[in-house]
Amino acid sequence: MLFRLLSISLLSICLFASCAPQTSQQSDAAPSKEELSTATPNLPLHKIKLPPGFSIEIFAEVENARSLAKGDRGTIFVGNRSEDKVYALRDTDGDRKADQKYVIAEGLNSPNGVAFKDGDLYVAEISRILKFPAIEAQLARPPKPEVVFDDLPNARHHGWKFIAFGPDGMLYVPVGAPCNICESKKEVFASINRMYTDGTGFEVYAHGVRNTVGFDWHPDTKELWFTDNGRDWMGDDVPPCEINRVTAKGQHFGYPYCHGGNIPDPDYDERGCDEFVAPALNLGAHVAPLGARFYRGKMFPPSYRKQLIFAEHGSWNREKKSGYKLAIARPNQGGGADYEVFAEGWLDHASQAAWGRPVDVLEMSDGSLLVSDDYADVVYRISYSSD
Numbered sequence: 001m002l003f004r005l006l007s008i009s010l011l012s013i014c015l016f017a018s019c020a021p022q023t024s025q026q027s028d029a030a031p032s033k034e035e036l037s038t039a040t041p042n043l044p045l046h047k048i049k050l051p052p053g054f055s056i057e058i059f060a061e062v063e064n065a066r067s068l069a070k071g072d073r074g075t076i077f078v079g080n081r082s083e084d085k086v087y088a089l090r091d092t093d094g095d096r097k098a099d100q101k102y103v104i105a106e107g108l109n110s111p112n113g114v115a116f117k118d119g120d121l122y123v124a125e126i127s128r129i130l131k132f133p134a135i136e137a138q139l140a141r142p143p144k145p146e147v148v149f150d151d152l153p154n155a156r157h158h159g160w161k162f163i164a165f166g167p168d169g170m171l172y173v174p175v176g177a178p179c180n181i182c183e184s185k186k187e188v189f190a191s192i193n194r195m196y197t198d199g200t201g202f203e204v205y206a207h208g209v210r211n212t213v214g215f216d217w218h219p220d221t222k223e224l225w226f227t228d229n230g231r232d233w234m235g236d237d238v239p240p241c242e243i244n245r246v247t248a249k250g251q252h253f254g255y256p257y258c259h260g261g262n263i264p265d266p267d268y269d270e271r272g273c274d275e276f277v278a279p280a281l282n283l284g285a286h287v288a289p290l291g292a293r294f295y296r297g298k299m300f301p302p303s304y305r306k307q308l309i310f311a312e313h314g315s316w317n318r319e320k321k322s323g324y325k326l327a328i329a330r331p332n333q334g335g336g337a338d339y340e341v342f343a344e345g346w347l348d349h350a351s352q353a354a355w356g357r358p359v360d361v362l363e364m365s366d367g368s369l370l371v372s373d374d375y376a377d378v379v380y381r382i383s384y385s386s387d
Contacts, residue, residue: 033140034101043376044355048345050382053301056343059381060089060098065372067162067213067291068362068379069114069121073136076362077104077121078372078379079114081160086111086123088139089379096368096381102139104132110156112213113163115171117197122171124161127154129173129199149199153178153188158211162291162360167222170194170201174226176211181231181256181267190255192226192246206246208253208276214291214360218331219306223247225280225329227289227310230259236318239263240282241289243308243329243337251277280329281337286315287323291360291372299367300384306331309342311358311371321347324354326361326371343382346373 041058048056060076067079076089076098085106089098105111105123113124121135123145129152130145132138153159158176166172177190184190192206192215206224215226224246230239239259254261254276256268261278283289292310307330312323324347329337346356357375364370368383 041376041378043378045380047348048343050343053386054343054382054384056380056382058097059091059370059379060101061378062087062089062101062372063377064374065377065379066112066160066359066374067114068360068370068372069116070362070364071116071121071136072119074365075136075139076370076379077114077116079112079123080108081110081112081374084108084111086114086121088135090139096383098379102142104135104139104142105130105145110160112160113173115163115165117165117169117171120197122148122163122197124163124173126156126159126161127152129163129171129195131197148197149173149195149202151202153186155189160213162213162215164215166194166224167217168194170196172205172215172224174209174212174215176209177255180233181265183256183268192224205249206251206253208255208257209244210255214289214293214310216293216308219294219296225292225294225308227292228253228255228279229288230285231256231265232286232317234259234266235285236320237285240279240285241287242279242283243281243289243292243310244277245280245335245337247277253277253279280331280335281339283312283327283339284322286318288313288315289323289327290358291362292329293361293363295363295369297363297367300369304328308337309361309369311361313359314347314354314357320349321352321354323347324357326358343371346376 064080064083066081069077078087086104088102090100109125115122121132123130128150129148155178157178172194174192191204195202211229212226228242230241257271258273290311290313314323325344326342328340347354356373359372362370371380
């Protein structure tokens with residue numbers, strides 16, 4: 001707690017003195033490599049409730065750990081939202097804990113999104129996409145990044161990005177609404193977009209998406225499923241956050257006119273909810289669903305395969321907090337999904353105190369699941385054993 005208070009104080013001083021990074025350039029200093037301690041952070045992991053047979057442990061300590069991506073050689077890349085760095089983690093001794101941490105880049109502008117393809121690491125800042133070629137062979141001294149695309153809006157409200165490569169080989173890049181609730185004249189806002197790996201072919205893929213910070217493609221249908229954060233200031237229980245399913249390019253998912261499939265917005269009610277694609281699953285209001293991945297591995301029981309596991313980061317403006325857990329959206333025959341809690345315990349409902357906030361999930365090669373936490377500053381590993 002003392003460390004967190006000191007960190008907040010230093011950040012406040014930094015902002016007042018305008019000492020935060022003013023550019024999105026990588027530092028000229030050689031990135032650092034850190035041998036990670038084997039000591040376990042003092043976190044109450046025993047409070048996390050999981051289904052029988054599952055266990056949770058610390059994989060690595062990473063400040064403001066956000067989006068996750070895995071390289072071909074097993075390197076785990078971690079983005080930041082409130083910080084300026086991108087990290088790489090390595091487990092070199094096979095004990096299922098990272099023992100090496102590299103700073104791949106620093107001085108970046110909220111590098112939240114990371115994605116990996118054909119040996120290259122792609123990083124999303126607020127207004128541009130960078131590429132670090134052949135990165136796993138150069139972790140100790142990464143190359144200067146190449147700018148793939150630099151024509152994204154520079155609005156910081158919902159400006160941080162989750163990125164991922166689709167089955168079509170294109171890079172999908174969302175642009176959130178530049179506000180809580182508004183109607184932007186620029187088509188790129190409140191959308192999910194895609195482009196080729198060289199930055200060409202940029203197009204809007206889905207409209208009416210307030211702010212998605214996590215998505216994945218169903219292993220069989222290849223349809224895109226994404227989380228979406230509902231608007232604020234309509235009350236504690238309205239509107240719901242959403243899990244949505246894209247069945248065709250160009251679909252509109254309602255923002256800012258309609259929420260949850262049937263709730264007209266009080267400020268933008270000129271269009272009917274029947275004009276838009278309804279959510280596959282409505283979640284609790286303000287739970288802030290973020291990272292989401294379909295489980296494809298074999299470590300977990302068969303009932304978890306091809307199910308969407310996602311993080312509920314947790315509310316900030318609700319009288320009683322909600323979220324702060326991992327959940328599952330189980331696709332059903334009707335085209336929607338059923339909800340199930342997977343892991344909870346980061347929030348004490350009685351005291352309303354939270355000690356962690358899950359952000360992203362990532363399946364490992366052995367079928368275990370990594371979970372980032374930007375509040376506890378760690379990456380967890382969830383595994384299963386029938387013994």
